Amino acid sequence: xxxxxxxxxxxxxxxxxxxxxxxxxxxxxxxxxxxxxxxxxxxxxxxxxxxxxxxxxxxxxxxxxxxxxxxxxx
Numbered sequence: 551x552x553x554x555x556x557x558x559x560x561x562x563x564x565x566x567x568x569x570x571x572x573x574x575x576x577x578x579x580x581x582x583x584x585x586x587x588x589x590x591x592x593x594x595x596x597x598x599x600x601x602x603x604x605x606x607x608x609x610x611x612x613x614x615x616x617x618x619x620x621x622x623x624x
Contacts, residue, residue: 565597581606582613 566573578588583606591609595601 566592566599566602577602577606581610583609 566577574585574588574592577583578585581588581603587609588602588606591602591605595605
């Protein structure tokens with residue numbers, strides 16, 4: 551017998567709210583940021599996904615550059 555799974559629509563990208571933990575967690579995982587940092591972005595920038603993704607992308611790049619510029623321990 552064939553599985554009859556419910557069909558899912560496209561993701562709701564209308565906004566990221568601090569009230570939906572999975573949205574905050576998803577954004578944090580996509581950009582490798584701590585949850586608290588993403589919550590601060592939502593508090594500061596609101597729930598516009600484009601602005602949040604742009605800010606998260608910048609933070610990720612800054613973090614990567616900071617790690618690249620650190621002297622390596624021997």
